[in-house]
């Protein structure tokens with residue numbers, strides 16, 4: 001064996017270099033999650049949000065139970081997606097597959113409506129009507145009812161595990177799962193006669209697809225609305241990326257402008273009197 005070849009380990013020139021891509025030097029791809037503990041708020045916009053929440057959830061859960069008489073040999077459910085006979089019933093409207101372009105047209109109009117609303121009044125969709133917002137809000141109502149408002153929840157979260165904490169957590173997660181089951185259950189009622197499907201669900205005679213759909217929607221509602229919450233908006237939803245193109249400085253958005261908010265101080269008013277720089281965001285100091 002020839003020890004003089006350049007490739008022999010003893011002939012390789014060693015330089016003092018540092019690995020630039022060592023695991024310890026790598027920056028994490030995602031910022032660590034900071035838990036958000038929203039406090040209960042009052043006011044005109046919050047009242048409006050409660051109303052929107054009641055209407056949207058009311059429509060979603062109750063619409064399949066509305067009856068609509070179409071005469072003999074036709075389903076009497078007002079809103080029904082009848083996959084077996086390939087028809088969509090919406091009160092007095094009946095849409096066949098070859099007429100689906102009406103639905104496509106409606107979806108396009110809804111898309112343009114969303115763009116218009118966003119350009120005119122900012123993130124109204126995200127703030128009030130997006131299903132993620134509505135269900136997170138509902139889950140927060142449950143959380144607040146069981147664990148208390150912001151300070152109590154923060155204290156509970158930071159405290160050690162105890163019987164009281166465990167009991168609250170079990171009750172909260174069970175209620176969230178129950179909401180998930182009801183949400184998944186409501187979805188399948190749009191695809192079959194709701195009263196008969198409800199009976200067959202409880203008697204074990206419903207099709208496997210019905211149970212599977214309820215299970216999947218239970219899991220997604222629980223995970224997205226209860227566990228992930230704002231992470232869905234930050235990492236998963238494409239809408240904020242599109243929305244950015246429709247907003248400008250004058251748009252109404254709930255965001256934090258550091259050029260307006262800093263310097264934050266618990267004693268902002270005193271600092272202001274002394275002529276020290278104080279941000280506009282001086283009233284709450286909770287963020």
Ligand code: SF4
Nearest residue numbers: 126130132233237239
């Ligand atoms: S960012 Fe996406 S998921 Fe979040 S509220 Fe807006 S539309 Fe809904």
